[in-house]
Amino acid sequence: MNNLFFFLLLAASIESPTAADGSANAYIYAGCSESRYAPGSPSQINVDSLLSSLVSASSSTPYSNLTSTAASASFPSFGLFQCRGDLQPSNCADCVRSAVSSISSLCPFAAGAAVQLDGCFLRYGNDSFVGEPDTSVLYKKCGASGGGGYGPDQIGIRDAALSALTGGGGNGGAGGYRVGAAGYVQAVAQCVGDQSASECDDCVAAAVGQVRAACGYAVSGDAYLGKCYARFWTAKGVEKTLKRTKVLTHKFLSSNDLLLY
Incomplete structure (x- = not known):
């Protein structure tokens, strides 16, 4: 098991790769695992398949969790998204697409990643975190x-x-x-x-x-x-x-x- 660690960073120093402030796609934070998978590996195929399936699901539901074993059941990829409850389906789907684009830009080949936009949250990893409670603090800001x-x-x-x-x-x-x-x-x-x-x-x-x-x-x-x-x-x-x-x-x-x- 990897050691848990703390890291401090001013989020203001990172600008959104996908959206301007004020929109549902406005960037809030992202996290990438230190572990990486090899390009073209079964893990990459599973992650790519998972992210594509999450984008497809977002056009019809505000929340979904999926598992991909498209290339190999030995390297499963688990993931979910959650859209803000007041978003219309089309805005939810657009937000999840932007979240995937952010992850691809910020976390290339990461074994696990998460991104929070103003209107949606998306996370994937190679361990099943779905259904687990988690009250750890990831991000705080005050006016x-x-x-x-x-x-x-x-x-x-x-x-x-x-x-x-x-x-x-x-x-x-x-x-x-x-x-x-x-x-x-x-x-x-x-x-x-x-x-x-x-x-x-x-x-x-x-x-x-x-x-x-x-x-x-x-x-x-x-x-x-x-x-x-x-x-x-x-x-x-x-x-x-x-x-x-x-x-x-x-x-x-x-x-x-x-x-x-």
Whole structure:
């Protein structure tokens, strides 16, 4: 088993290879395993087949997990994607295509990789991670604070919006998609579709806890965990100038330890 490790990097230093900020295809983070497969090997054939099948599936469903043994059952490739619950099918498919393009660009010949775009998440590896809970923190960022952030009397509004996401709160949807709002603060959370309802609740609660702890009086915050995320932000017009600082921590995973970009 590979050793788990921590790696710190400013995500702001990496620009999206596929999309401009503000779209469902906007790049958030990616991770690549240090282990590689040989070009033309059975592993490459299985990975290529898997990614193609995931793209095909994304036109009809917001979540799918698949296994490819196209070249050899001795080198299986496991993978999944999850689209954001409010995306239309055509936008989901476009996002997954962009995610595959990002992985191909950032992680050539990687035995395992993951990419998070604004509208979808995609991951594959040569160990079966599907169905496993994972609340490890992969990525966190916070918006403006201090003079440009919330005051102590406004934290309750933020916390009310975030509380609507936990304990089965918010509204259901694809992959446990949940939304919350209080006053001028909006929030959203989602789990990967391989998680049970209780696993999703636990993961979202952990993500909300990370946002609260990390972002203090900030006017926005995101926390992406292994199998879910939680985000909050100020409604447009309330905070006209929002400068986001991006701070990233990660801990990757079993046999496909990923180096994050």
